[in-house]
Amino acid sequence: MATSGSGGSCWSTPEVHKHHEQKIVCHTRPKYREGRRLRAVKVYTINLESRFLLVQGVPALGAMKELVELMALYGPVEEYRVLDEYPAEQFTEVYLFKFRTLRSARMAKRNLDERSFFGGLLHVCYAPEYETVEDTRQKLQDRRRYVARAKQNKVKALDEPEEKIERNAAEDSTCEIPKPENERGSWDFRERETWNEKGSWDLSYPLLPLPPQEGFPSVFEQTVYEDSMGSTYSAGTSDQPIASVGQKCSSDRSTVVYIKVKDRPPPAKLIPRTAHLQNRKRKMEEASKAFLLGTTEKNDTLIGPKLPELPKVDMEDDSLNITVNLIRSTMAKVSTIPENKATEKSSTATKPRRRI
Amino acid sequence: MSRRGRFSGPDRFEYLQALVTEFQDTDSAEAKQQVLANLANFSYDPRNSDALRRLQVTELFLDMLTEESEDLVEFGLGGLCNLSVDHECRDEILQSGGVALVTGCLSSRREETVLSAIGTLMNLTTASSRAQTTDRAVLQCMLRFSLSKSTRLRNLATVFLQDYCSQEQVEQAQHELQGHTQTALGIPLPEDPVGGRGGT
Structure with a gap:
C-alpha cells in the first residue's frame, strides 16, 4: 500500500538518533524572547533540516490514509512508509515521509508537530539520516541559491517595507520565505519554493489549499x-x-x-x-x-x-x-x-x- | 499579524541588538545559552544577515568556538553555519581567521557540531581561501568521515570531497592516509580534555 522505498539503503536502517528525541521545552525565557509556543533550546542548521520527516506517535488505528492526506496538505509527498522496526511507544506507529521540497517538509513539521491526531500526539522531526548523498548536495545547493536570491530581492526592494518575520523569539529555526515585494520577486521565488498566500499556516487547523506544483502558475x-x-x-x-x-x-x-x-x-x-x-x-x-x-x-x-x-x-x-x-x-x-x-x-x- | 508587525525593518535590528546586549551582559549561563541559540536561529534567515553583521555577531559566534561549554560551541558553530552562506558574512569570518577555528571543531565529540563545522567550511571555501579550507589535514579528516557509521556525517563529508576538492587532492590524501603521515584532525578528543582543544 505504501509506496515503499525504492530499495535504497537509506530506507532500511531505522535507528534512533539524538535529534529525534523531543527536547524538554524551556520555561525560563524572559518575556521578550518568549515565543507563542514553548520550545526547546535548539539550533537548526541546514544539516538538521531535511525533506524527510519522521512522524512518531501515530496511533496504530490504521489511519495511514488520513495521515498521508494530512501531510499532503503541505506539499507533494514523494514517498512514505511505516517504520515497523523503529522503536515506538505501545500502540503507536512511526512513519517516514519524503516530501518533494524542503519547504513542504518544514511547513508540515511546523504545523503538525505536537498536533493531536486520532487521539494521539504527533511528534514530527526531521530525519536527515535518510538522505542520500545527492539529497544532501541538493539541499545545500538549494539553500545557497535561496539565500543569494533573497539577498538580491532585498537589495531590490530596499525601500519597501519588508514582510514581517514570522519567527518568534523562541528557538524556532524555520526560515520564512520572504514575501515577494514585487512581481519580479514573486516570479523568482515561485520557481522553487511556492509561496502560498501569507501566513495561513498560523491557523489552528490546516486548511491550506493543495500547494501549487513546481511549475508556477501565477x-x-x-x-x-x-x-x-x-x-x-x-x-x-x-x-x-x-x-x-x-x-x-x-x-x-x-x-x-x-x-x-x-x-x-x-x-x-x-x-x-x-x-x-x-x-x-x-x-x-x-x-x-x-x-x-x-x-x-x-x-x-x-x-x-x-x-x-x-x-x-x-x-x-x-x-x-x-x-x-x-x-x-x-x-x-x-x-x-x-x-x-x-x-x-x-x-x-x-x-x-x-x-x- | 500584529505580532509580525512588530518585527520589521528597524524593529528587527533593535530586537537583535537587545539579544546581543543581553548575551554580553548576563551572568546566567542558561540565559547566555538561550540567547546564543536565538541568534544562531535568526542567522538562518538571510533577511537578518545584514543586521547581524552590523552587530558583529560573526565575531560573537567565533568567540564561542573556544568556549568550554560544548553547548556554546555547538550553537555558535550552528550560527556560523547559518550565517556563512551570506557572502558578506563569509568574508568577515574569513578575515577574522575563522577557518582555523572552525577546523578545530571537526574534532568535537558532538555530531551536530562536526556537521556544522563541515557545512561552515563549505561555505567558507572561496577561490582565495580554498587552500586553507581544503588543506591536507581537513581532507584526511573528511576521508575518515566519509567512512563513518553516521549517514549524515558520511553524506556531508562525501559532498565536501566531491564538490570542494579536486580529484588529485583526494587521491593524495588517500595515499597519505595509508602511509604514516596521518593527522589527528577530526578524531574526537578523549572525554577529559587535558591539552588544548584541537586547532585552536
Missing part, C-alpha cells in the same frame, strides 16, 4: 480560473473582480453578449464552500496587496501614492452580484460613456468557444 491566473468556474478568461492576468464585473456590465449593453452570458450555467452553484472562502480571502489579500504596492493590473501609469479607490465588491452571491452590477452599469450609463467597452467585449467574445 496567482492571478489561478484566481481567475477558480472564480469563473472553469471558463478561462483569455486575459488571464487581468484583475479578476474587475473582469467579472466587466463581463456583466457588457452583458447589459449589448444583447448578443447578454444571451451568451445568460446561456452559461449559474457559476456559483458548484463552488464548494471552502473554495469560496479561500477565494474571498485571496481576493481581499490581492486587493490590499495591490493597494499597498500601488500596482494594479490595469496598465495605467501612476506616479505618486495612489488613493485607495472603492474596491469592486464581490457579494459572494450571484443574485446580489447581478443586482449590484445592474445598478452599477445603470449608473455608468447615466453618467458617462464607457471607454473600455471594446476590450471587455473581446474578452467575453472568447468565452463561448469553450462551450462549443
Whole structure:
C-alpha cells in the first residue's frame, strides 16, 4: 500500500538518533524572547533540516490514509512508509515521509508537530539520516541559491517595507520565505519554493489549499480560473473582480453578449464552500496587496501614492452580484460613456468557444 | 499579524541588538545559552544577515568556538553555519581567521557540531581561501568521515570531497592516509580534555 522505498539503503536502517528525541521545552525565557509556543533550546542548521520527516506517535488505528492526506496538505509527498522496526511507544506507529521540497517538509513539521491526531500526539522531526548523498548536495545547493536570491530581492526592494518575520523569539529555526515585494520577486521565488498566500499556516487547523506544483502558475491566473468556474478568461492576468464585473456590465449593453452570458450555467452553484472562502480571502489579500504596492493590473501609469479607490465588491452571491452590477452599469450609463467597452467585449467574445 | 508587525525593518535590528546586549551582559549561563541559540536561529534567515553583521555577531559566534561549554560551541558553530552562506558574512569570518577555528571543531565529540563545522567550511571555501579550507589535514579528516557509521556525517563529508576538492587532492590524501603521515584532525578528543582543544 505504501509506496515503499525504492530499495535504497537509506530506507532500511531505522535507528534512533539524538535529534529525534523531543527536547524538554524551556520555561525560563524572559518575556521578550518568549515565543507563542514553548520550545526547546535548539539550533537548526541546514544539516538538521531535511525533506524527510519522521512522524512518531501515530496511533496504530490504521489511519495511514488520513495521515498521508494530512501531510499532503503541505506539499507533494514523494514517498512514505511505516517504520515497523523503529522503536515506538505501545500502540503507536512511526512513519517516514519524503516530501518533494524542503519547504513542504518544514511547513508540515511546523504545523503538525505536537498536533493531536486520532487521539494521539504527533511528534514530527526531521530525519536527515535518510538522505542520500545527492539529497544532501541538493539541499545545500538549494539553500545557497535561496539565500543569494533573497539577498538580491532585498537589495531590490530596499525601500519597501519588508514582510514581517514570522519567527518568534523562541528557538524556532524555520526560515520564512520572504514575501515577494514585487512581481519580479514573486516570479523568482515561485520557481522553487511556492509561496502560498501569507501566513495561513498560523491557523489552528490546516486548511491550506493543495500547494501549487513546481511549475508556477501565477496567482492571478489561478484566481481567475477558480472564480469563473472553469471558463478561462483569455486575459488571464487581468484583475479578476474587475473582469467579472466587466463581463456583466457588457452583458447589459449589448444583447448578443447578454444571451451568451445568460446561456452559461449559474457559476456559483458548484463552488464548494471552502473554495469560496479561500477565494474571498485571496481576493481581499490581492486587493490590499495591490493597494499597498500601488500596482494594479490595469496598465495605467501612476506616479505618486495612489488613493485607495472603492474596491469592486464581490457579494459572494450571484443574485446580489447581478443586482449590484445592474445598478452599477445603470449608473455608468447615466453618467458617462464607457471607454473600455471594446476590450471587455473581446474578452467575453472568447468565452463561448469553450462551450462549443 | 500584529505580532509580525512588530518585527520589521528597524524593529528587527533593535530586537537583535537587545539579544546581543543581553548575551554580553548576563551572568546566567542558561540565559547566555538561550540567547546564543536565538541568534544562531535568526542567522538562518538571510533577511537578518545584514543586521547581524552590523552587530558583529560573526565575531560573537567565533568567540564561542573556544568556549568550554560544548553547548556554546555547538550553537555558535550552528550560527556560523547559518550565517556563512551570506557572502558578506563569509568574508568577515574569513578575515577574522575563522577557518582555523572552525577546523578545530571537526574534532568535537558532538555530531551536530562536526556537521556544522563541515557545512561552515563549505561555505567558507572561496577561490582565495580554498587552500586553507581544503588543506591536507581537513581532507584526511573528511576521508575518515566519509567512512563513518553516521549517514549524515558520511553524506556531508562525501559532498565536501566531491564538490570542494579536486580529484588529485583526494587521491593524495588517500595515499597519505595509508602511509604514516596521518593527522589527528577530526578524531574526537578523549572525554577529559587535558591539552588544548584541537586547532585552536
